[in-house]
Amino acid sequence: MNIPWLKSGEALKEELIEIRRQLHQYPELGYEEERTGAMIAKILKDIGLEVTTGVAKTGVVALLRGKAPGKTIALRADMDALPLQEESTASYRSKVSGKMHACGHDAHMTYVIGAAKLLKKYQSRLKGNVKFIFQPAEESTGGAKPMIEEGVLDNPKVEAILGGHVWPDTPGGSVEVVKGPVMASTGQLYLEIHGKGGHAARPHENIDPILIGQEILQRLQSLTSRGMDPLENLVISICSFQAGETYNVMPDKALLKGTFRTLNNELRLALPEKIENIVKNVTDYYGADYSLKITHLYPATINNEEFTEFAQGVAEELLGKERVLEGKKPSMAGEDFAFYLERIPGTFLRIGNYDEEKNLVYNLHNPHFDIDENRLGMVAALYAKTAMDFLEG
Template sequence: MTTEDFDQQLVRWRHHLHRHPETGFEEKKTSDYVASVLNALGLEVHRGIGGTGVVANLKVGDGQGTIGLRADMDALAITEDATGRAHASQAPGRMHACGPDGHMSMVLGAAQLLAERRDFNGTVRFIFQPAEEHGRGAKAMMDDGLFERFPVDEIHGAHNMPGMPAGHFATRSGGIMASEDNFVIRITGRGGHAARPHMGVDPLVIGAEIVVALQTVVARSVDPGMSAVVSCTEFITDGIRNAIPTHVTIKGDTRSYAPEVQALLERRMREICMGICQAHGAECRFDYTHEFAPTVNWPECVPTALAAATAIVGADKVDANVQPMMISEDFGAFLRHVPGAFVFIGNGDAGQGGVPLHNARYDFNDTVLPVGARYFAELARIRLPR
């Protein structure tokens, strides 16, 4: 296959996947398609891991080393706004607005390159993970025995990044993406007539006080040398214009990199919410859940990622110490169990490539596909030399 044919094949895969998005744990047609490509390449394919997950194995030579290359599969519940886009989503209310269609195509491309050239010695496992967007798929695959059934010495992943020049790479040792914890604060007061507020306990005013008070957690409780974010994103009441509500629900999330910061945020937020409600005579229920683990690259694996990226695009297009981001990725759950590294690949800083993730007009930059495919294949060659 010529370079041009290979590049066009990547685009065909990506456009097909983009037209047929499926959300977390519903990726049945997606996994069917991925498995069919892997089977056609002659790989040993395993289905149904963690629900809809797929693992394909390619062994060459007698090497004992094993590397995992991972791609996410699930779409978002967003209606695509893409007038004139020939490969736009054909599934109402769903689209690949974060790039898993591209990530899958890059890992499929690496599988094709390695299957054709067989220029390594060992085993490569191609891991296609469901339900990344809500932080459930990695755990589901591991609960289903992923690393017991398909052990790896290390695992690697990548995510496109709008705003970075197309095809550039960025990574770092240590924390590169944050944890995400979700919280729900339920306040129960005593509703009544808006003209007689003294007869009730107003949960709306109490909730407003809590939202403001929570902004002090990062400013006054977290070490300034550590990173954290607390965001209240929903404020829901059962009131009407002339009635003070009885119930208020506040929802949101927090981001951080260190387990001790996660614990601090939960403790201080709970204390503030309970204290304010008690002071006003209201009831409070505070729920705090851990959704995403922080993505923390293993220092011993980052040099391999840097070497592979440099071999593909040159040192001038590789950032070895990128600023950590407060976004979250389910890949972090894998890194709590096995060594590995995660990189960002620039999707473009202008035009279509620069449209933000999770935007209805987002699209993966097709020019990045061969760069990512060759990067993943190069990782295998470096870690599993002949």
């Protein structure tokens, strides 16, 4: 007998809405997800899963063992909220001042909880194991890496992983799949230029860090347009330039902060040297000194093509081909799901959320952002069916 996944997911609708609203009303920032983790752990224990808490400080991992031995697949959700004040009149709006689930992580957790409930219901037909990973701190330093270091992909060994993100410009009720790179690597640069301050009327006696900074900024932009293959995706954005305090005094120093992003992990590793060459050449020319700190955050998120094709087929079977879109355009935002994909096959889905009639038109990280609660059961069913079909394959 075929499992009625969508009908089973729809039967969980009211329960999942209540779970999502509880998560939404009490948002917690990265590595602070104590209440969130406790709530998730209780739900999963109550349905009979093996639950481990305190993974990477606040993460939760649950295991469902099938009635027959086999492979293991993981379903992952991120847990953390953002330091935003929610601007909403909804009854379920955030009750925590200055904190909000504005990136849909409350929905992501609910999808995976729903999938756990569905798979537990059909445990007797499960050949293998499913791990449910609830990961802290995606928005900050990235909780995926420490979870992996603490063995989340071992015991039993995970052979594939599925994750997803509500996507603000993909139509609601649809799912978008992207083969290959889906999200960019992320890195930070922090540059302090040490010049020589003095009176603005005597610039020849000074070493102007503002002039030096703007020249470095321009050269960094020329790196993206002239120093790289135009077919490569590369973004270098200087988003903060701080120098001086008054109108007639050249400052001693300037501080530039920015980000660099690419879809090519080899280029990602080569960028720091290229950036520092520009900084050194310009500061040497003007006789200034500098201190430069470059930090790699996340690698590019690159979906495994074979697993993505498999997941696409599952989605088309469940939802119909017309509701499964093939995404051609990666995002230059970052996502620490990349660390899982560096180690095992998997895919990161885009869950459609755009719906003008429901006023679901706001971007991620916007204080008005919300999700379509009526789709929670649908996505839970998709996750559950993907896991079941993988284990049967």
